[in-house]
Amino acid sequence: MNVNRSFKIGILLGQLLILGSCGNAPKEEEKLNQTKEINAVDILGNPDYQAISYGGYRGISREEQPTIAQxxxxxxxxxxxxxxxxRTYNVQPNLPHASNILAAIKELKNEDADFEMYxxxxxxxxxxxxxxxxxxxHNIESEANAGEIARAVALANKYPDIVKVIAVGNEAMVKWAASYYVQPAVVLKWVNHLQGLKKKGKLSKDLWITSSDNFASWGGGDYIYHTPDLTKLxxxxxxxxxHTYPMHDTHYNAVFWGTLSFEKSLTTHEKMxxxxxxxxxxxxxxxxSVVEYMTVVGVDKPVHIGETGWASVSNGHFGPDGSRATDEYKSAKFYHLMRDWTNKEGISCFxxxxxxxxxxxxxNKLGSENHFGLFTLDGKAKYALWDQVDAGVFKGVTRGGKPITKTYNGDKKELMKDVLFPPLK
Known part of the structure; x- marks a missing residue:
């Protein structure tokens, strides 16, 4: 063989080997990423991990527990x-909802290695x-709290690949929760307890601990919440x-809610x-306001939204005879506005x-608390998700054995008949 030709062939083979190895690199990296355990630090603030609050109850009482299949x-x-x-809310012994959710996710992961839910x-x-x-x-805690924490710990240890955060309390410190609220010292006690278990190796060191509460409870509102115990927490x-709920404030706060006088010439959609x-x-x-208060007390930590939403129906304060805030158009608009903002800013939004x-x-079947879902009870996608129905993302999935379809049979003109103008300011 000609030496020069042999040299050229050698160079060509070397180039092919280099290209081949470069082509394999992303696959190897992808494989490593797939085997890496995902933790709260990877999830929270990551727009690839969209979050939602979930209750699977389909009946008029929580005694009607959804099945694993449901x-x-x-x-x-x-x-x-x-x-x-x-996000789930409790681990009460007579309500196995949270433990059943974890069992359901585990089954789905066993059935499909690519299924991912935390x-x-x-x-x-x-x-x-x-x-x-x-x-x-309100100055003494319930005897039941210790059991709640113990059950949460047990579930976090049983399902470490699924449970990535434990939240101590839900709106447990805000003073309008008059039936049950506690002082920050109680929540602090249990947060410290869980952090201590992490240090002792009795909980994963990567498990994140928080409390999920109204923005005012975190120092963003009235000064009565600005206590030494809150700073410690x-x-x-x-x-x-x-938690932030502009919808609830529409009935009480005309500073942001309503149609401004100079907006009267706008179209229906533009006004809303x-x-x-x-x-x-x-x-x-x-x-x-919460971030600013944290700065005042010298705390620099991530802040995520544990709850926000907008009901689509109300026959009370937020309906036709009140602030006229609730319909599917407005709830869809709020959903997309909040997702766009939080995704852009690296804020998780449950x-x-x-x-x-x-x-x-x-x-009260038409009470607003019953109608915060993006889906109706029978699995119809509300206006916020119509585009996803059109895109076919729900093809092959069902609720109650029925395929996912649109509310109002997908007729926007019919939907708009139920849309209410915000009151003129």
Whole structure:
């Protein structure tokens, strides 16, 4: 063989080998990424891990527990729309909802190695005499709290590949929760307890601990919340999980809600879009108020949204005879505005909520608390998700054995008949 030709062939083979090795590199990197354990630090603030608050109850009472099969149906629906992190609320012994959710996710992971879902596990916290008919004592905690924490720990250890956060309490410190709220010292006690278990190796060191509460409870509101114990709590948690609900304030706060006089010439959509933009900005202001308070007390930690949402129906304060805030157009607008803002800013948003739940206001079918879902009870996608239905993301998934379809049969003109103008300011 000609030496020069042989040299050229050698160079060509070397180039091919280099190209081949470069082509394999991403696959090797991808393989490593797939085997890496995903933890809260990877999930929270990551727009690839969309979050939502989830209750799978389909009846008028929580005694009607959803089955594992029903929970798996819901997991598949949420996974189809890109949800990878769920928030639950309690681990009460007679309500196995949270433990059944974890079991359902485990089954789905066993059935499909690519199925991915994680949980922010809530432990309910009460004061003494909460829900008993006796006068609540907000300075003493319920004897039941210790059991809640113990069950949360047990589940976190049983499902370490799924449970990535434990939240101590849900709106447990805000003073308008008059039936059950506790002082920050109670929440602090249990947060410190869980952090101590992490240090002792009795909980994963990568498990994040927080409490999920109203923005005011985190120092963003009235000065009555600005206590030494709150500062200690802010320093003890791994991140802050705050709640913001502009919809609830539409009935009380005309500063941001309503149609401004100079907006009268706008189109129907423009008027409502302007009002909803102000609602989003109102949520932003509550978020900033917490961050600013944390700065004042010398705390620099992530702040994520543990709850926010917008109901689509109300026959009370937020309906036609009140602030005229609730319909599917406005709830969809708020959903997309909040997702756009939080995704851009690296804020996790556990949107409230995935599905309508009937038990929340069992005596009033049209009560707003029953209608915060992105899906109706029978699995119809509300206006916020119509584009996903059109894109076919729910193909092959069902709720109650029925395929996912649009509310109003997908007729926007019919939907708009139920849309209410915000009142003129």
């Amino acid at each position: 929970l798996k149906e819901d997991m598949k629906i949420m996974a189809a729309m890109g949800i990878k992190v769920l 949980v922010m596990l809530g432990a309910w916290i009460d004061c003494k005499n909460a829900w008993t008919g006796l006068e609540p004592d 802010l320093k003890a948690v791994d991140y802050v999980s705050l 879009d302007a009002a909803m933009g102000r609602a989003r900005d109102y949520a932003k202001s509550q978020y900033r 949107y409230f909520e995935a599905f309508d739940e009937r038990w929340k206001d069992a005596a």
